[in-house]
Amino acid sequence: MTSRTAPFLQIALALAACAAVHATPAPAPAAPPGIAYVDGKLPLPADYREWIYLTSGLDMSYRSVGLPGHHMFDNVFVNPEAWRVFRQTGTWPDGTMMVLETRGAGDKASINKRGLFQDGDVMGVEVHAKDSRRFDGGWAFFAFDDRQPAREIDHAADCYACHRAHAAVDTTFVQFYPTLLPIARSANTLSPAYLAQQKHGD
């Protein structure tokens, strides 16, 4: 996999500003449960569509302009082990993997006369994984080309700084996950940065 710019820009995991320069991994400690690296790379979890669904968005972006007439859905999933911990604690354990899948949108077909549905074209898949012993800041992003194992995106990429600055819980955008936000609120795990943004109406 060569150095490239991430092909799809989504807010759900806020990978938008990630220039995918791949880091050289540090000597590898043991992986937490749920994560299995192969030759220093993360394989795309084969069964992520059977994981816990968190949300979908349409055309979400940091940018105020898009391509007219072009629409994309994003779907976000998390591994069940991590979901069970979040449900209890309002935050994420080591071994958490969140998968962002981007899909094409269809409009008029069969009996549908209006609105948009998801079609069979997976435009991209990215992962946000937590492994405190391995990754600077605890988390790393991975962008998958042709579903092949991927190296982490370099931690100098803007996505990491943006997640730290704006994400509601432990660098994840829980403010866009409607079933997670009330759990985090009850567990008092919302980040100071997010609470300050809410206070100032950002």
Next chain:
Amino acid sequence: MTSRTAPFLQIALALAACAAVHATPAPAPAAPPGIAYVDGKLPLPADYREWIYLTSGLDMSYRSVGLPGHHMFDNVFVNPEAWRVFRQTGTWPDGTMMVLETRGAGDKASINKRGLFQDGDVMGVEVHAKDSRRFDGGWAFFAFDDRQPAREIDHAADCYACHRAHAAVDTTFVQFYPTLLPIARSANTLSPAYLAQQKHGD
């Protein structure tokens, strides 16, 4: 639950034309695995958000006009036992329950500048359940008010006829479920009505 018109009209399970006149159930045979009736009603499955996610749509409708500036997402889930059978066979066993959840859509918030995300407001929940020994045609629809147990929607409602006429597999709209359609195609379980529509470009 009183007789009423279904409060949200969606294509994913094609409940759009269902006038929710509730039928008197026949003497009840034993329920298949996965379905537990209480006093002849179906309780809303409490854990459906942990089931297998099928797809999401935005503003899908049989009708070509909608409310300007008003958007809704729909999410569809199926129970894992039914999914495992579909994956193997391309069709649904007794005990299948598909849940359609409709959610409000937000736009500009936090760092999102464009597009739509799902917010915390669940606008409605409906179920399409398969129980061949109980339901005329094998399936029934249920619309839940305030998440309370619901009686099946009367089988004279248009939704049943529409599903029979247009749905790709066993009265379910597999043509809108991108991970299911290739399975049904391989298993040769697409309905003659759907295949005829595809042939004629409907």
